[in-house]
Amino acid sequence: MKEDYYEVLGVGKSASAAEIKKAYRKMALKYHPDKNPGDSKAEEMFKKSAEAYEVLSNPDKKARYDQFGHAAFDGAGGFGGGSMNMDDIFSQFGDIFGSAFGGGGGFSGFGGFGGGGQRRVKGSNLRIRVKLSLEEVANGVEKKVKVRRKVQAEGVSYATCGTCGGRGQVTKVTNTILGRMQTATTCSTCGGSGQVIDKKPSDADAQGLKVQEETVSIKIPAGVEEGMQLKVPGKGNDAPGNGVAGDLLVAIETEEHLTLKREGDNLHYDLYISFSEAVLGTSKEIDAVGGKVRIKLEPGIQSGKILRLRGKGISSINGYGSGDLLVHVNVWTPKELNKEQREFFERMQGNENFDPKPEKSDKSFFEKVKDMFS
Numbered sequence: 001m002k003e004d005y006y007e008v009l010g011v012g013k014s015a016s017a018a019e020i021k022k023a024y025r026k027m028a029l030k031y032h033p034d035k036n037p038g039d040s041k042a043e044e045m046f047k048k049s050a051e052a053y054e055v056l057s058n059p060d061k062k063a064r065y066d067q068f069g070h071a072a073f074d075g076a077g078g079f080g081g082g083s084m085n086m087d088d089i090f091s092q093f094g095d096i097f098g099s100a101f102g103g104g105g106g107f108s109g110f111g112g113f114g115g116g117g118q119r120r121v122k123g124s125n126l127r128i129r130v131k132l133s134l135e136e137v138a139n140g141v142e143k144k145v146k147v148r149r150k151v152q153a154e155g156v157s158y159a160t161c162g163t164c165g166g167r168g169q170v171t172k173v174t175n176t177i178l179g180r181m182q183t184a185t186t187c188s189t190c191g192g193s194g195q196v197i198d199k200k201p202s203d204a205d206a207q208g209l210k211v212q213e214e215t216v217s218i219k220i221p222a223g224v225e226e227g228m229q230l231k232v233p234g235k236g237n238d239a240p241g242n243g244v245a246g247d248l249l250v251a252i253e254t255e256e257h258l259t260l261k262r263e264g265d266n267l268h269y270d271l272y273i274s275f276s277e278a279v280l281g282t283s284k285e286i287d288a289v290g291g292k293v294r295i296k297l298e299p300g301i302q303s304g305k306i307l308r309l310r311g312k313g314i315s316s317i318n319g320y321g322s323g324d325l326l327v328h329v330n331v332w333t334p335k336e337l338n339k340e341q342r343e344f345f346e347r348m349q350g351n352e353n354f355d356p357k358p359e360k361s362d363k364s365f366f367e368k369v370k371d372m373f374s
């Protein structure tokens with residue numbers, strides 16, 4: 001079981017963006033690897049708090065997390081939000097604790113993270129849309145999509161940036177009314193990576209990248225909704241040099257089903273039966289997401305009755321069971337009658353059996369709707 005992101009940062013669910021940022025900064029400084037060399041517990045906490053901050057500092061992700069919990073990101077596996085590596089943390093949140101560790105000189109390095117203010121440049125994200133049928137939404141699906149992503153061209157070699165000497169930052173001294181101020185800014189020649197292209201083949205762009213088509217497999221968990229966004233880490237564009245690849249962001253679109261209407265995890269189906277079927281009872285095949293389902297209707301079933309087929313709805317994205325399939329029974333009143341039929345119904349007028357006698361179990365429409373949501 002993953003820890004709650006709010007608990008990781010030690011803030012309440014109603015914490016403001018500023019409070020969340022402040023809480024994260026405190027955690028990041030406390031567990032910073034430079035302060036806790038070789039302490040794997042501290043590193044774990046450092047990563048955990050970064051992951052929590054990554055989600056809670058992004059209004060979009062925060063809203064999804066508040067609604068769906070961790071399931072909004074892990075689903076059937078492979079989606080982001082999950083474990084960030086050190087490079088991600090420094091490239092995304094470096095500014096938050098950078099100054100406390102002296103920007104220009106600080107990092108003593110771990111896992112190939114170089115000295116100075118050099119940072120791993122992250123490649124840009126790619127976005128695609130994936131359209132799903134209701135069946136795919138109900139059961140989850142693995143989609144293979146072709147993505148045109150920038151990858152490092154073969155034969156590209158890099159050299160240390162001459163402008164910043166590989167530090168990734170340049171220091172500027174300015175005179176202000178408060179005295180001389182020294183500021184470090186990201187090197188504009190190399191974009192902070194500390195490297196520039198030395199040699200590249202003719203088919204590579206200025207960054208040494210070229211576009212390549214790649215098939216990416218995306219696992220989509222059951223229960224996703226229109227407008228949700230999933231992340232496939234590292235399947236965006238590559239970054240030049242020793243940078244890390246961006247992410248592939250997958251926007252979910254859903255197709256309308258011909259006969260089934262979705263409402264949360266429940267599905268609704270309108271069933272029409274004839275007057276005589278309602279009187280005599282019948283059995284009917286109806287659409288469900290797993291295929292057809294046969295249901296039995298008792299003699300004397302009332303129009304407006306709702307039959308609930310438990311678990312035949314959409315699997316919950318949180319992994320807590322499934323919704324139901326609600327079958328709305330509509331009795332079709334004949335509009336045309338032949339002579340014999342007309343005479344029969346005329347004879348039945350005032351007949352006791354045909355008089356409406358609603359019982360407690362024949363709930364009113366409003367009671368049924370109330371039940372459905374309880």
Ligand SMILES: [Zn+2]
Pocket residue numbers: 161162163164165166167168169187188189190191192193194195
């Ligand atoms: Zn540079």
